[in-house]
Amino acid sequence: MSLDWDVRMQTLLLNFVLATFLFLSAIQDGNAGITSSFIRSEWPSVDIPLDNEVFAVSNGHNAPQQVHITQGDYDGKAVIISWVTPDEPGPSKVQYGKSDNKYQFSAEGTVTNYTFYQYKSGYIHHCLIEGLEYNTKYYYRIGSGDSSREFWFVTPPIVGRDVPYKFGIIGDLGQTYNSLSTLDHYMKSGAQTVLFVGDLSYADRYQYNDVGIRWDSWGRFLERSAAYQPWIWSAGNHEIEYMPHMGEVVPFKSYLHRYTTPYLASKSSSPLWYSIRRASAHIIVLSSYSPFVKYTPQYQWLKEELKRVDRDKTPWLIVLMHVPLYSSNEGHYMEGESMRAVFESSFIHYKVDAVFAGHVHAYERSYRFSNTDYNITSGNRYPIPDKAAPVYITVGDGGNQEGLASRFFEPQPEYSAFREASYGHSTLEIMNRTHAIYHWNRNDDGKKVPTDSFVLHNQYWGKNRRRRKLKKNFVSNVVGRLATDL
């Protein structure tokens, strides 16, 4: 009897241990993806009328409008300030300084314009201001006389290993009431820089002269944020504007005239792909709609740029592109597959932390999965869990006039951690070299609702890498010293 009791106790204990192990494994793997059942009531997916106050033109003759800034160099000590003057070129000068109304410095910019069908753009100014101090608030003034306008921005902290910084991530924004809601919510997030994943104005949904007019209205719409903090640009399909029926066949014409990037600072040969370093992050911007296969300029540049990434200085490696490499939405399904085949193994090799994309008008986050074993003759047929892989996040949910991509494939694939067809934006708050806090915030009928969040562990510095590295250095130093002594 006593023996039976012992056996029963042992069996119970064993079952308990097994159940606990399975439960903990399930938590650790987190392999039960969530398809949110939330259905939001949304504003109609129509653009805000041009006479709405969000598109208001500044007072005064030839007053600067559509003011926006972006990082101007590799490390954040320069800013490019851009604006449009509607009637005549006017000055391209920016006056700036560290206190309001005291502009002891000035820089001279350039002016350009373009035509699109019969539309003639205003005068588009770009002015690079360099040699700024880190972590400093600068005020700046553009325009002349009574029509001049004043804004400010704050430079980032010096690039470094444990520098906290908060990025926002927005995609596929457009100019509807949903877009306005996204922008309003983002501006309350406290984030310091926007990583924009393509599809800006959706002006290409219009015809003839209205294309240019809607680029102008979008510039005025965005100014409330983009004049005060940098937006890091990447291009989407709506920037291509290949419209032969209107005689417009030069891709990215409006985008490239209006939105500049500091591509030369990262040795890129095109404004469509480049990188910057900001605080503790190295941000790589890729172009889904430029050649990227082996031997192309974009491929060659990325290969070299990945070698230049210094995780001791910038522990966080983030990639932006327009078309997602992993998406289980029916909208734009598999459109990123060719780029995945070319770049995925590099992202794993170089320990990319996160890849942000847009294009699909919904939200989706992946677990760490890869599909690099697959090839056209053998290998794993499906994506497999891979701790070395980045997290893939789609935030094509800014709120443009095309509406939501509301149909996901069922069942939810194993790589998909969370997915929901709602409008919103994300934030990535870097705490130190090992941890960052990520949030996706849904626009819930005018309120910002934190919906999906997780702690992103750094791929390079995670798992006690620093301790191991120090130990390795210590051992090699000791061995080196011993060798010298001998």
Ligand SMILES: [Fe+2]
């Ligand atoms: Fe797109």
